[in-house]
Amino acid sequence: MMESRTSVWKRRLRRATMAAVAIGAALGVAQARAQTTTPAPSTPASTTSTPAPTTAAPTPTLDNAQIQIFYSPPQSSYLQPLYQRLRERQYLEQLKKFLSPLIIPPGITLKITTKECGTVNSWWSGRQDGLFLCYEWTDYAERVAPEVPTKNGMTHEDAILGAFLQVTFHELGHAMFDIYEVPIFGREEDAADQMAGFILSQFGPDVARRTFPGVVYIWRQLATSDGKWTQDDFSDIHGYPLQRAYNYLCMAYGAMPAEFQYVVDNGYLPKERASQCGREFVQIRHAFAKTIYPHIDVAKMKVVQSTQWLLPEGSEIPPK
Amino acid sequence: MKALMFRVALAFAALFLANSHGFAQAPPLRNDQIDIAYVPPTGPDYQTIYQGLQARKVLEELRAFLAPLKLPRKIMVEVKQCGGLEELYQPGQPVVICYEYVAELQKLAAGIPADGSGAMGVTREDAVVGAFIQAVLQQTASAVFDVLDTPIWGREEDAADKLAAFLMLQFGPDAARKLMLGASYFFAASNRTWTGVDFSDEQGTEAQRYYNYLCIAYGFDPKLFGDFYDGQGNATSNGQTVVLPPSREFWCPKEYTDEKWAFDTQILPHVDLNLLQQVLSQDWLKPYTGP
Numbered sequence: 001m002m003e004s005r006t007s008v009w010k011r012r013l014r015r016a017t018m019a020a021v022a023i024g025a026a027l028g029v030a031q032a033r034a035q036t037t038t039p040a041p042s043t044p045a046s047t048t049s050t051p052a053p054t055t056a057a058p059t060p061t062l063d064n065a066q067i068q069i070f071y072s073p074p075q076s077s078y079l080q081p082l083y084q085r086l087r088e089r090q091y092l093e094q095l096k097k098f099l100s101p102l103i104i105p106p107g108i109t110l111k112i113t114t115k116e117c118g119t120v121n122s123w124w125s126g127r128q129d130g131l132f133l134c135y136e137w138t139d140y141a142e143r144v145a146p147e148v149p150t151k152n153g154m155t156h157e158d159a160i161l162g163a164f165l166q167v168t169f170h171e172l173g174h175a176m177f178d179i180y181e182v183p184i185f186g187r188e189e190d191a192a193d194q195m196a197g198f199i200l201s202q203f204g205p206d207v208a209r210r211t212f213p214g215v216v217y218i219w220r221q222l223a224t225s226d227g228k229w230t231q232d233d234f235s236d237i238h239g240y241p242l243q244r245a246y247n248y249l250c251m252a253y254g255a256m257p258a259e260f261q262y263v264v265d266n267g268y269l270p271k272e273r274a275s276q277c278g279r280e281f282v283q284i285r286h287a288f289a290k291t292i293y294p295h296i297d298v299a300k301m302k303v304v305q306s307t308q309w310l311l312p313e314g315s316e317i318p319p320k
Numbered sequence: 321m322k323a324l325m326f327r328v329a330l331a332f333a334a335l336f337l338a339n340s341h342g343f344a345q346a347p348p349l350r351n352d353q354i355d356i357a358y359v360p361p362t363g364p365d366y367q368t369i370y371q372g373l374q375a376r377k378v379l380e381e382l383r384a385f386l387a388p389l390k391l392p393r394k395i396m397v398e399v400k401q402c403g404g405l406e407e408l409y410q411p412g413q414p415v416v417i418c419y420e421y422v423a424e425l426q427k428l429a430a431g432i433p434a435d436g437s438g439a440m441g442v443t444r445e446d447a448v449v450g451a452f453i454q455a456v457l458q459q460t461a462s463a464v465f466d467v468l469d470t471p472i473w474g475r476e477e478d479a480a481d482k483l484a485a486f487l488m489l490q491f492g493p494d495a496a497r498k499l500m501l502g503a504s505y506f507f508a509a510s511n512r513t514w515t516g517v518d519f520s521d522e523q524g525t526e527a528q529r530y531y532n533y534l535c536i537a538y539g540f541d542p543k544l545f546g547d548f549y550d551g552q553g554n555a556t557s558n559g560q561t562v563v564l565p566p567s568r569e570f571w572c573p574k575e576y577t578d579e580k581w582a583f584d585t586q587i588l589p590h591v592d593l594n595l596l597q598q599v600l601s602q603d604w605l606k607p608y609t610g611p
Contacts, residue, residue: 177473184580185465185483186474187524187532194473234527235568242519247475250520273520278475279411279523287471 060300062307064100068130069093074114079116079135086114095168097307101300108179122167124174131171138164144221145214152262154213162214166248169196182291189238190247194284197251201281207260212252212260216268219245254281260303287320349384349598353391356383357414359400366401366419373399373422382456385604388595389587395463407457408477408522409462417456425451428509442505449605450488450502457484470586477523478532483587485533486579489540495605497544500537504530508562532575534564539576 069092074083087094092112104110111130120140122133141163145156173195179185184191200211223241234240239247249269253260254277263269269277356379361370373379379397395415402418409415429444442450461480465472472479489501507530514525524532537545549564549572564572 012482089360182473183471183585184473184578185470185479185582185586186472186476187478187482188474189580190475191473196339215346232565234525234530235565237568237571239524239528242518246520270517270520272412276522283472283476286469290471291473306342 057299060297060303062300062303064096064102064104066104067099067102067110067112068094069096070111070113070115072113074116074135076116079139082135082138082305084116099172099303101297101304103178103295103297104179110175110179122171124171124178127178130288131175133168133171135276136259137167139210141218144145144218146217150213150217152213152266154217158210158214159217160214162216164217165200165211166193166196167217169199172196176292180291180295187237187239193239193244193247194251195288197248198255198284198288201251201255202318208252208256209259212248214258215248216245219248250274250280251284253277254279333495347415349387349595349602351383351386351389351391352381353389353394354383354386355394355396356380357396357398357400359556361401361419363401366423369419369422370399381604382450382460385599386460388592388599390465390590390592391464391467393467395460395467397460397463409459409466411466415459415463416460421455422452425506428506431509432505442501446498446502447505447509448502450499450504451506453499454481454484454503454506456486461487464587468587468590474578475522475524478529481524481529481532482536482579483583485536486576486583489537490600491604493541493544496537496540496607500533500545504533504537507533531564531568535568535572536576536579538569539574542572 071087071092072085074080092114095112099110102110107125109130111239112133113130114133114135115137117132117134118132120136122131122137124131138160141160145159145163146154147156149155170192173192174188176182176195177188177191196215197212200215201208219241223245237245246269249260249263250273253263253269253274264271264274358370358374358379361367379399382397397417399417399419402416402420404418404423405421407416410442425448429448432442432444432447434444458477458480461483462476464470464483465476465479481605485500485503488503489496491499505575507526510526512526519525523529534545534548540549542549547563549566552566
């Protein structure tokens, strides 16, 4: 039985809502966890027995004038519900708050725009134009996400959530590489995937279990729908979608081997590659600590850490 | 096969030995933080390769080439029989070049027309020289990243691949072309078909590595490597496109610039610039004239 157009849109709207809420939530959690895995400046211990009087420092607000956000209205009617939902859920506002600890060099503004792109994609367009997150990407995820949970428990919503978070953090990776002039020895597209995977791995086991399978699912779908790659296709700056799926699996297993042991046991990730994943994850964490962490405002970070980002499903729209 | 071995031997010589009189007037170049070993093969199959590498002091030359690099810890480099074509570098472990890989180079080189009419005009000698140096530098690059505690974004194997390419481009136009053509040829020559679980490999496909090399070379000097891009990306050899497609060519200047930036900020601070000048002034591809 076919669903009516109205019910399809209602269902899409509900799912998009869930994704958007979770995204806003996940952003903050990721940052908080990142703090715990990277070296923090230490304060020398006091040598006196009497605590020195302290003055409470003012709590910084989660704002950053060098981050600008824009919702560009789509022309296509089928993207309107998603556009409306993102605005209502203040997705970009939450993203901006989450990113506010980033110390952006003077004269640079990080612009983030959601828009209709005419293609299933998203990209960092350089310091002038900023980051474009395309509605079509999420729409694609919606279309290919499984209708019923997979045998490993990944739901329709998980697939959309994973796809949306992955593309957001991937493109933010490009932005940070550019803005901070990060040295990149490998292929930049893989590096941006590593940035996304690293942040996703900082959400804790529950969120990682829910997001990584979605990311892997989407890339496996793209490997299927992209047709057979020939030699020439390997000239692309991106990895083959199946490679990206395995890379994300490896990052998940490398970050949390106990949580993702089943991907090895069930043969989703070959043992030969799995044996390298711990080392690969340490490499990524090391690169993050050396090249990104020095650009983070620790005081704002603490506020981000104390913020409740993970809104439960069905919760109200965050206040402005 | 004897004739081919002779050619290969010449290639190794041309590569590394630059023979003793090549260094006669210069202070000896040697990085004491690099230990080397020629491990005797366990059977008769690779005796010729073992003896050839040893006689031509291939590892001593690598140690000389890396003389400018200030390493806080020792790196062990060894050639040995592995039981497979390669052993990827593992942190704290030796850099390994396998006799089996050298044998594979010989085998693939045999498929190149003797008159140099193969793909993109690469000769047998260029192919062997380029591929061998690429393998040595790629493996060594991984060890250097490890010892210098270098932050690596992107897959480590690709990072080592790209650093090897970057180094191969620094030795003047003639050597750069020979090396890049040779290394690229062997990536292209692989007939391996990747399917399914193959893509879980931590290394890229040979085709990806091939285009990576074309791209960084073209980005380095689009005139010197002008034949790597024909404006349309439709030049073929044996049914395969052998030049960069426009969609990739667009990125090549950035890819080279990014690699140079990474090298300048992360590796160059660990390089003795005076010794580097000595290394760069050497003719590392001088023909071997015998002991």
